Amino acid sequence: MKRTFKVATIFNIPIEINYSWFIIVGLVIFTLASGYFPATNPGLLPVAYLLMAIISALLLFASLLAHELAHSLVAEKHDLPIHGITLFVFGGVAQLEKEPATPAVEFKMAAAGPAMSFFLAVVFFSLTQTFFSLHFPAYVVSIVNYLFIINLVVGIFNLFPGFPLDGGRLLRAAIWHFTRDLKRATGIASAFGKIFAYLLIAYGLFNLFMGVVISGIWLIFIGFFLQEAADTSYRQVVMKKLLGGVRVAHLMTKNVVTVPANLPLEKLLDDYFFRLRFTSFPVVEDDTLLGLVTIHSVKEYQQDNWQQFTVRQVMSPITTGIVINEEASVIEALAKMSASGFGRLLVVKENKLIGILSQRDIMRLFEFKSEVSR
Numbered sequence: 001m002k003r004t005f006k007v008a009t010i011f012n013i014p015i016e017i018n019y020s021w022f023i024i025v026g027l028v029i030f031t032l033a034s035g036y037f038p039a040t041n042p043g044l045l046p047v048a049y050l051l052m053a054i055i056s057a058l059l060l061f062a063s064l065l066a067h068e069l070a071h072s073l074v075a076e077k078h079d080l081p082i083h084g085i086t087l088f089v090f091g092g093v094a095q096l097e098k099e100p101a102t103p104a105v106e107f108k109m110a111a112a113g114p115a116m117s118f119f120l121a122v123v124f125f126s127l128t129q130t131f132f133s134l135h136f137p138a139y140v141v142s143i144v145n146y147l148f149i150i151n152l153v154v155g156i157f158n159l160f161p162g163f164p165l166d167g168g169r170l171l172r173a174a175i176w177h178f179t180r181d182l183k184r185a186t187g188i189a190s191a192f193g194k195i196f197a198y199l200l201i202a203y204g205l206f207n208l209f210m211g212v213v214i215s216g217i218w219l220i221f222i223g224f225f226l227q228e229a230a231d232t233s234y235r236q237v238v239m240k241k242l243l244g245g246v247r248v249a250h251l252m253t254k255n256v257v258t259v260p261a262n263l264p265l266e267k268l269l270d271d272y273f274f275r276l277r278f279t280s281f282p283v284v285e286d287d288t289l290l291g292l293v294t295i296h297s298v299k300e301y302q303q304d305n306w307q308q309f310t311v312r313q314v315m316s317p318i319t320t321g322i323v324i325n326e327e328a329s330v331i332e333a334l335a336k337m338s339a340s341g342f343g344r345l346l347v348v349k350e351n352k353l354i355g356i357l358s359q360r361d362i363m364r365l366f367e368f369k370s371e372v373s374r
């Protein structure tokens, strides 16, 4: 399943939102409306707290976006293309197509985000002072003051030396600079990231037992997120190192079994699915790739209809998400597979099917390569 969707494009960078983001927005608004603002501005109506919370949450996420864009613009300046930005809690993840070329580039890139957050903190601090001395309404002052605090917190939090937090990237750049070994540097920096994550979870649990429920949930949530992020980013680095140069053409299976579009479903099942036991087949007519038929799409039809319906009626049309060029790297192929949630890609050249590539093929090569490189 796709876990993100696109909301905007800024400086040619697609901005995506992860579904978990909605839980976070809800949690931020709830925390602010029920706890923070009633404490700073007592005596207002609940609806006023809710409005203040919504405005603050929006500005908070605009601040996080600015933080991520700062990373991305520095990356692009150093010829590191950004696939997109995915927003999560306490920042986001800028999806890099490849790792930075040198420790110095990594260092500048990692520093840009917290620098932006601290800059925003200074801006909101000045606004708070100005608005206060100009006697602006108290709720306006409270909102900008909250943004000052939260940008400061985001800047400091991200500087913790655990990969993939920015501080962890700075640490990785330093270790990389001295050891000249990116894989080892990433390993050490993500180990720190995991330690930090476990500490957050432990502290969150402690809070829960002490009855401080909301901040307890917050800490546990962020801890789990970080722990998973440390794991995946380490795996990605190792994967890029081992599979970086491998092209799709190298690994694809060339003699693909295809099915004709006018084949009745009954024959499709007997002669293809039950005999060869693949979960899907490309549909080809006159040498042209038309679509893909999966075992799931047949399942929708009653057995009585297997005679009268043909492959053409049940197949899914070809979309850009399930085809790939033979010159593409297998890393790109993996990214495509995880985005589409479909474990295979059709390799296409001028609308003709020339091969098929499965996630299992890539993973097997990865296992073999890691076995040898140990």
Ligand SMILES: [Zn+2]
Pocket: 067, 068, 071, 091, 113, 114, 158, 166
């Ligand atoms: Zn950052």
